[in-house]
Amino acid sequence: MSIQLESGADPGRKIARKGSENKEVGQDRKEKTQGRAAALLVAPSLLVLAIVILYPVLNAIYMSFQQDEGLDPVTGSFVAGGFAGFANYIHWLFQQCETPTGAASCPPGTLGAQFWSATGVTFFFTVVTVFFETILGFWMAVIMARTFRGRSVLRAAVLVPWAIPTAVTAKLWFFIFAFDGIANTLFNTEILWTGSQGPAQAAIIIADVWKTTPFMALLILAGLQMIPAEVYEAAKVDGASAWQRFRLITLPLVKPALMVAILFRVLDALRMYDLPAIMTGGANGTTTLSILVVNQIRVGFNSAAALSTITFLIIFIVAFIFVRFLGANAVESASGGEKRKNK
Amino acid sequence: MSTSTANVQAHTAAAKSVARRRESWANTRTYISAAVIVVWCLLPFYWMIVTAFRDVGYTFDSTPFFTHVTWDNFKTAFSAEMGNHLDKALMNSLFISGVTTVVALLFGVFAAYALARLKFRGKFMVLGVVLGASMFPGVAIVTPLFQLFGNIGWIGSYQALIIPNISFVLPLTVYTLTSFFREMPWELEEAARIDGCTQGQAFRKIIMPLAAPAVFTTAILAFIASWNEYLIASILSNDATQTVTVAIARFAGSEPHQEPYTAVMAAGTVVTIPLVILVLIFQRKIVAGLTAGAVK
Numbered sequence: 001m002s003i004q005l006e007s008g009a010d011p012g013r014k015i016a017r018k019g020s021e022n023k024e025v026g027q028d029r030k031e032k033t034q035g036r037a038a039a040l041l042v043a044p045s046l047l048v049l050a051i052v053i054l055y056p057v058l059n060a061i062y063m064s065f066q067q068d069e070g071l072d073p074v075t076g077s078f079v080a081g082g083f084a085g086f087a088n089y090i091h092w093l094f095q096q097c098e099t100p101t102g103a104a105s106c107p108p109g110t111l112g113a114q115f116w117s118a119t120g121v122t123f124f125f126t127v128v129t130v131f132f133e134t135i136l137g138f139w140m141a142v143i144m145a146r147t148f149r150g151r152s153v154l155r156a157a158v159l160v161p162w163a164i165p166t167a168v169t170a171k172l173w174f175f176i177f178a179f180d181g182i183a184n185t186l187f188n189t190e191i192l193w194t195g196s197q198g199p200a201q202a203a204i205i206i207a208d209v210w211k212t213t214p215f216m217a218l219l220i221l222a223g224l225q226m227i228p229a230e231v232y233e234a235a236k237v238d239g240a241s242a243w244q245r246f247r248l249i250t251l252p253l254v255k256p257a258l259m260v261a262i263l264f265r266v267l268d269a270l271r272m273y274d275l276p277a278i279m280t281g282g283a284n285g286t287t288t289l290s291i292l293v294v295n296q297i298r299v300g301f302n303s304a305a306a307l308s309t310i311t312f313l314i315i316f317i318v319a320f321i322f323v324r325f326l327g328a329n330a331v332e333s334a335s336g337g338e339k340r341k342n343k
Numbered sequence: 344m345s346t347s348t349a350n351v352q353a354h355t356a357a358a359k360s361v362a363r364r365r366e367s368w369a370n371t372r373t374y375i376s377a378a379v380i381v382v383w384c385l386l387p388f389y390w391m392i393v394t395a396f397r398d399v400g401y402t403f404d405s406t407p408f409f410t411h412v413t414w415d416n417f418k419t420a421f422s423a424e425m426g427n428h429l430d431k432a433l434m435n436s437l438f439i440s441g442v443t444t445v446v447a448l449l450f451g452v453f454a455a456y457a458l459a460r461l462k463f464r465g466k467f468m469v470l471g472v473v474l475g476a477s478m479f480p481g482v483a484i485v486t487p488l489f490q491l492f493g494n495i496g497w498i499g500s501y502q503a504l505i506i507p508n509i510s511f512v513l514p515l516t517v518y519t520l521t522s523f524f525r526e527m528p529w530e531l532e533e534a535a536r537i538d539g540c541t542q543g544q545a546f547r548k549i550i551m552p553l554a555a556p557a558v559f560t561t562a563i564l565a566f567i568a569s570w571n572e573y574l575i576a577s578i579l580s581n582d583a584t585q586t587v588t589v590a591i592a593r594f595a596g597s598e599p600h601q602e603p604y605t606a607v608m609a610a611g612t613v614v615t616i617p618l619v620i621l622v623l624i625f626q627r628k629i630v631a632g633l634t635a636g637a638v639k
Contacts, residue, residue, distance in 0.1 A: 034461040034462050034463055035461075035462075035463040035464060037457065037461060037542075038457040038458075038461040038462075038463035038466075039463070041453040041454060041456055041457035041461075042453075042454045042457050042458070042469055044450050044453065044454070045450045045451060045453070045454035045473075045513060045517055046454075046469070046472070048450055048509060048513060049472070049473075049476050049510070049513060049514070052484070052506055052507065052509050052510040052513075053476055053479060053484060053510050056483075056484035056487040056488055056491070057483060057484060057487075059487035059491065060483060060484070060486055060487040063486070063487060063490065139376070140380055143373060143376045143377055143380060146373050148370065148373050148374065148377070150374075150377070151377075152626070153381065154377045154380060154381055155626060155630065156622075156623050156626050157380070157381040157384045157385050158380065158384055159622045159623070159626060159629065159630070160384055160385060160388050160619055160622070161384050161387075161388070162622075162633075163567065163615070163618045163619050163621075163622040164388065164611075164615050164618070164619075165570065165571040165573070165587070165588050165591075165614060165615070165618075166571060166573060166588075167571070167573045167587075167588035167589070167591055167592050168391075168588070168591060168611040168614055168615055170592070171591055171592070171594075171607050171608075171611055172387055172388075172390075172391050172608070172611060173387070174602075175391075175394065175604045175607070175608065176387060176390065178403070178602070178604065180402075180403035181403065182390060182405055185403075185405045186405075210383070210384075210387060214384065215633065218630055218633055218634055219633070219634055221634070222634035264478070267478040268478075270480070271480035271481060271482060273481070273482070273573070273574045274573045274574065274588075277573075277574075277577075277592075278573075278592050289482070290480070290481075290482045290574065293482040293485070293486065294482065294485070294574070294577075294578060297485070297486055297489055297578065301486060301487075301489065301490045304486045305486045305487060308480075308482050308483045308484075308485070308486045309483070311480060311482055311483060312479075312480055312482075312483040315478075315480050319475075319478065
């Protein structure tokens with residue numbers, strides 16, 4: 001991540017500072033006192049984050065190596081707690097359950113048998129929703145970037161789906177996709193939307209796209225507005241077609257903002273819970289990893305902790321790939337490009 | 344000579360009219376696209392309001408405007424006999440989101456000031472941590488918290504709902520405020536320092552009034568984020584402390600085993616309208632806050 005770049009850039013800066021030591025002693029001291037003030041100002045927030053995030057996560061990791069006490073749902077025998085090694089992880093990753101005759105693959109329908117399908121569903125939802133949100137969001141952003149009368153109406157309207165709580169969005173689309181609902185009436189169909197896999201997934205994807213495309217559009221719009229109009233004028237003078245202008249100017253220049261927007265949305269989609277939990281309860285191939293974790297919490301904490309740790313790792317790896325290989329450098333853009341100046 | 348000028352004039356006139364026609368066609372296309380977007384964004388919301396005011400017997404009536412108007416659905420939504428304590432849930436959400444917002448701002452303002460204003464080592468690391476925290480999956484902390492709070496008897500308490508909310512509202516607050524603060528005219532602070540203010544005085548007398556709009560916008564974003572939270576609230580709340588999102592998800596109607604669509608839409612309207620009004624009033628600021636930091 002950019003943190004690595006930081007440490008890479010550090011020695012250079014140190015040398016630069018050494019070189020100008022005699023001239024800028026005052027400057028150096030100022031930076032030191034600023035550092036102390038900064039530490040005092042930043043510490044409370046970091047402490048709070050350590051308490052509300054780091055501690056639970058460490059706790060979850062500890063729990064994930066413990067055995068769940070209680071009656072084994074499959075064998076009916078009592079299982080004592082205690083250190084479990086990687087048993088919980090093996091249970092999820094290899095879908096292995098304890099049976100009277102030893103470990104075997106979990107019977108279909110149990111939570112243990114759903115890990116890979118839930119992972120698949122989660123990634124399927126993520127890829128499909130983010131794909132449509134990017135395309136639609138880009139289109140919306142291009143329209144919003146134009147100057148025309150009534151533009152403020154458009155911008156206000158776009159904020160409405162964003163402001164509606166996801167739980168309400170879920171109920172609203174659940175109603176729209178009811179058997180006698182308006183969707184079937186409008187399209188003259190008789191689909192049991194939440195009754196089978198394809199339609200249920202489609203309903204959730206449509207609801208998610210409706211709810212989150214505006215956020216995507218606004219982020220892309222902010223990126224579009226950073227492109228100076230003169231660049232387009234110059235390209236026009238040089239005879240570039242609209243498509244060429246889009247491909248050779250808009251896309252490359254908006255790419256940093258676009259990648260950050262996609263990163264945000266991907267990470268958000270990977271933890272999707274509210275929409276499927278409320279619209280289908282996870283039935284008919286809509287169980288995401290988050291839903292699986294919540295269902296498992298009610299059965300056994302420690303096993304749930306292992307699953308939530310796996311989920312966390314999956315999301316972390318995806319974020320890492322994005323930042324490292326796809327150039328979605330959210331930290332750098334958040335820091336206002338100071339890094340470039342420092343270099 | 345005169346004919347050629349006339350020709351040229353005719354040509355430019357023709358070119359101009361072609362250009363104008365092309366421009367007006369582009370304009371029309373823009374308007375059509377804009378209209379499609381507005382309809383797509385507002386139609387489901389409009390449908391929710393129409394249904395909220397529609398008699399239960401006409402739940403699936405597809406008339407596109409207000410018919411069979413009644414307040415009954417709102418009465419059902421607030422009906423204690425049917426177990427819908429929407430009023431109580433509203434108060435819970437208001438309290439939980441309010442406390443979360445205040446706490447997050449209290450801590451976030453100082454961190455954001457340092458991140459935007461001061462030079463110090465490890466700044467990028469702090470920003471990275473904050474950003475990472477805001478992207479953090481709620482499920483990863485809900486399991487240990489469920490056990491932890493269970494052990495100390497906190498399940499269903501307000502603090503059990505406020506503490507996890509801080510985990511995602513605080514990073515959002517720091518992140519948004521940092522990008523707002525970076526845009527502020529800090530020269531004024533320097534000027535105040537030259538005029539003899541201490542750094543603290545300069546902060547209180549010059550920076551605070553200037554920062555107020557940024558802080559206010561961030562507060563709205565933090566409040567909305569907290570208000571919309573569902574996963575953690577659905578697990579860690581009980582009947583007395585459930586938030587509006589949980590209440591709506593578990594709504595009961597007059598008929599058992601029958602989804603009370605109209606009442607749910609009424610409850611959804613009650614929960615959503617204040618947010619929508621807030622968002623429309625502060626539209627510009629909210630857009631600035633949402634996109635702050637993501638670009639630039």
